[in-house]
Amino acid sequence: MRAETTLTPVEGFEAPALGEPYLLTPGPLTTAYAVKQAMLRDWGSWDGDFRAMTADLRRRLLALTGDRNNEFDCVPMQGSGSFCVEAMLGSFVPKDGKVLVLANGAYGLRAAQTMQYLGRAHTLIDKGDYLPPRGEEVAAALDADPSITHVIAIHCETSSGILNPLAEIAQAVQARGRKLLVDSMSAFGAIALDVNEIRYEAMVSSANKCIEGVPGFGFVIARKTELVAAKGRSHSLSLDVHAQWAAMEKTGQWRFTPPTHVVAAFIEALKMHEAEGGVAGRGARYTKNRDVMVAGMRELGFETLLSDRWLSPIIVTFFCPADEKFVFDRFYELMKSKSFIIYPGKLTVVESFRVGCIGRMDEHVMRRVVEAARQSLAEMGVASAAPPRAALEERAKLAA
Numbered sequence: 312m313r314a315e316t317t318l319t320p321v322e323g324f325e326a327p328a329l330g331e332p333y334l335l336t337p338g339p340l341t342t343a344y345a346v347k348q349a350m351l352r353d354w355g356s357w358d359g360d361f362r363a364m365t366a367d368l369r370r371r372l373l374a375l376t377g378d379r380n381n382e383f384d385c386v387p388m389q390g391s392g393s394f395c396v397e398a399m400l401g402s403f404v405p406k407d408g409k410v411l412v413l414a415n416g417a418y419g420l421r422a423a424q425t426m427q428y429l430g431r432a433h434t435l436i437d438k439g440d441y442l443p444p445r446g447e448e449v450a451a452a453l454d455a456d457p458s459i460t461h462v463i464a465i466h467c468e469t470s471s472g473i474l475n476p477l478a479e480i481a482q483a484v485q486a487r488g489r490k491l492l493v494d495s496m497s498a499f500g501a502i503a504l505d506v507n508e509i510r511y512e513a514m515v516s517s518a519n520k521c522i523e524g525v526p527g528f529g530f531v532i533a534r535k536t537e538l539v540a541a542k543g544r545s546h547s548l549s550l551d552v553h554a555q556w557a558a559m560e561k562t563g564q565w566r567f568t569p570p571t572h573v574v575a576a577f578i579e580a581l582k583m584h585e586a587e588g589g590v591a592g593r594g595a596r597y598t599k600n601r602d603v604m605v606a607g608m609r610e611l612g613f614e615t616l617l618s619d620r621w622l623s624p625i626i627v628t629f630f631c632p633a634d635e636k637f638v639f640d641r642f643y644e645l646m647k648s649k650s651f652i653i654y655p656g657k658l659t660v661v662e663s664f665r666v667g668c669i670g671r672m673d674e675h676v677m678r679r680v681v682e683a684a685r686q687s688l689a690e691m692g693v694a695s696a697a698p699p700r701a702a703l704e705e706r707a708k709l710a711a
């Protein structure tokens with residue numbers, strides 16, 4: 312079904328395009344017109360102009376980390392975010408290393424699955440659908456197993472929207488002399504990951520999340536000492552972070568065909584990110600988006616999976632209403648007909664759906680999201696958006 316309505320534009324936050332819905336999804340997401348427009352020309356990958364673009368991109372990304380002493384470097388990698396996670400794990404974990412994977416959702420479990428594919432030793436703390444891995448648990452696991460060399464943590468676990476307590480995890484890891492790798496895919500650019508405050512060896516994110524670019528590549532930001540040490544470790548030619556870094560340092564080029572248009576769009580997105588006030592400005596807009604949207608949805612009777620303490624400004628999980636007249640697929644289509652694409656939930660115990668707060672949208676758009684939800688409930692004949700008792704019991708586990 313195509314969107315029936317095209318929203319009147321909000322100044323500075325134009326409706327995506329005629330008939331194009333807003334993507335309330337955590338990537339791909341709604342991008343600015345200028346970002347899309349930047350893709351309207353072709354670039355030679357070996358040409359000096361494109362090499363300068365690659366250098367500019369790396370420099371701009373590094374600037375977001377607070378790396379004042381020039382200890383880190385940025386290595387873009389072709390592919391989606393998962394390619395980068397695999398590249399990071401395969402390049403920074405020695406073949407005889409052992410990784411503690413902290414999971415509380417799909418992306419943590421994917422990291423564990425990646426370790427399985429790599430055939431390298433790993434162990435898992437699995438907290439289920441959304442409970443946060445805490446610093447003390449990490450400390451206890453590291454104390455119990457001296458053979459663990461690395462820990463991988465998910466910054467914002469996008470499957471529930473929980474913002475994991477990275478600072479206390481990093482502290483536990485550093486105090487025990489182990490190394491932290493971070494999947495900050497859906498957080499980087501909107502939530503600070505300052506190298507002066509949180510100790511980590513490497514992190515990954517991708518073009519189509521909080522920087523608001525289009526999909527096509529990701530990037531690894533790592534300590535140069537780790538990049539040097541990674542030589543010869545990777546299980547994969549195309550996912551070898553050291554080789555990509557060494558080639559870029561030497562020639563200014565990507566080793567294999569780069570997604571040239573995506574890079575051009577990303578540089579435009581980075582300029583817009585800077586103009587908005589960088590990480591703080593971007594984070595403030597997303598926080599406002601979340602606050603306005605969550606308050607409105609709660610007014611309609613919806614309840615969030617997470618208590619306010621753990622809610623990220625990235626994506627929010629809501630329980631599906633108990634009312635029998637509520638059918639998610641119908642709700643989805645009704646929301647889409649009002650120009651909003653939402654996201655199904657990923658909880659195993661109770662039914663849920665998710666609404667993203669990231670992308671080229673502001674609080675005015677979020678107010679319309681709430682209004683669209685109100686109308687959709689009315690059209691379905693749902694009297695109350697209150698969740699079933701089982702959902703609230705599930706949530707009580709978080710407080711325990």
Ligand SMILES: *Cc1c(COP(=O)(O)O)cnc(C)c1O
Nearest residue numbers: 391392393418467469494496497
């Ligand atoms: C988006 C995302 C990924 C990568 O997913 P892809 O579909 O491969 O781009 C990894 N981790 C987290 C936390 C994410 O949000």
